[in-house]
Amino acid sequence: MKCPACSVTLDSKSIQDIAVDECPRCMGTWFQDDELRKAKDSADSDLNWMDFEVWKHTDRFKAVGGTLGCPKCSGSLVRINYDNTGVEIDCCPQCKGIWLDKGEFKKITDALTDELLTKSFSDYVKASLEEAKEVLTGPESFLSEWRDFLTVCRMMNYRLFTENPKLLDTMAAIQRANPIQ
Numbered sequence: 001m002k003c004p005a006c007s008v009t010l011d012s013k014s015i016q017d018i019a020v021d022e023c024p025r026c027m028g029t030w031f032q033d034d035e036l037r038k039a040k041d042s043a044d045s046d047l048n049w050m051d052f053e054v055w056k057h058t059d060r061f062k063a064v065g066g067t068l069g070c071p072k073c074s075g076s077l078v079r080i081n082y083d084n085t086g087v088e089i090d091c092c093p094q095c096k097g098i099w100l101d102k103g104e105f106k107k108i109t110d111a112l113t114d115e116l117l118t119k120s121f122s123d124y125v126k127a128s129l130e131e132a133k134e135v136l137t138g139p140e141s142f143l144s145e146w147r148d149f150l151t152v153c154r155m156m157n158y159r160l161f162t163e164n165p166k167l168l169d170t171m172a173a174i175q176r177a178n179p180i181q
């Protein structure tokens with residue numbers, strides 16, 4: 001596969017046994033849907049509760065046509081952002097891969113951390129905390145769980161493609177309207 005941004009061949013590497021493809025030049029990373037599914041299957045079931053709180057508001061997702069082509073299929077990637085988080089990711093509604101530019105993963109984890117810190121713990125986290133009691137030893141470990149690479153990636157995948165069929169339709173329409181030559 002070629003980098004969608006600079007066309008050099010992507011390097012395959014493995015993160016916690018999950019294959020991802022990284023560009024040696026621009027350091028962007030491509031996540032394939034099937035690999036994220038594998039990550040989900042092998043993940044600790046105690047962490048499943050995390051999937052269901054962050055970025056829940058489907059109306060806050062915005063999708064626009066991007067300028068990059070999907071490295072896997074021939075479609076264009078659709079750019080997604082969420083509210084005012086500063087997070088922008090490119091994804092393919094056809095093969096459900098996700099492309100992150102260098103630094104985007106850090107923006108995502110920063111946004112998640114901000115979200116956690118600004119929400120009222122009483123409404124927002126208590127129910128989750130209750131469920132996750134056995135894996136938590138304190139607020140610090142709670143926050144550090146959000147930085148777990150694959151948890152965040154599979155959460156994004158879930159938010160974008162599974163939980164949000166309307167968004168997926170919108171993305172597919174944008175992709176059709178933005179062919180990449």
Ligand SMILES: [Zn+2]
Binds near residue numbers: 004023
């Ligand atoms: Zn590149």
Ligand SMILES: [Zn+2]
Binds near residue numbers: 073
């Ligand atoms: Zn694709």
